[in-house]
Amino acid sequence: MTTAQAIARHVDALPETAQREILDFIQFVESKMKSSLVREGDRVWSDFSLSSAMRGMEDEPSLYTTADLKESFR
Numbered sequence: 001m002t003t004a005q006a007i008a009r010h011v012d013a014l015p016e017t018a019q020r021e022i023l024d025f026i027q028f029v030e031s032k033m034k035s036s037l038v039r040e041g042d043r044v045w046s047d048f049s050l051s052s053a054m055r056g057m058e059d060e061p062s063l064y065t066t067a068d069l070k071e072s073f074r
Contacts, residue, residue, distance in 0.1 A: 001009075011019055 011022055014022070
């Protein structure tokens with residue numbers, strides 16, 4: 001018996017009000033999973049975008065020295 005079948009068997013034995021409560025919980029878990037997938041997708045695109053924007057910059061000469069930074073924060 002699969003997990004889905006076992007869940008269905010237990011849910012079928014419950015009264016309608018309890019079944020509605022279980023449906024609410026299932027919908028909550030689905031929405032939580034969808035938002036976590038969206039956040040993960042956003043993070044992946046953000047990392048890709050940043051790495052693409054910074055590509056090749058490591059070869060460019062630095063515009064500022066450590067002394068410039070120290071002067072700015074005094």
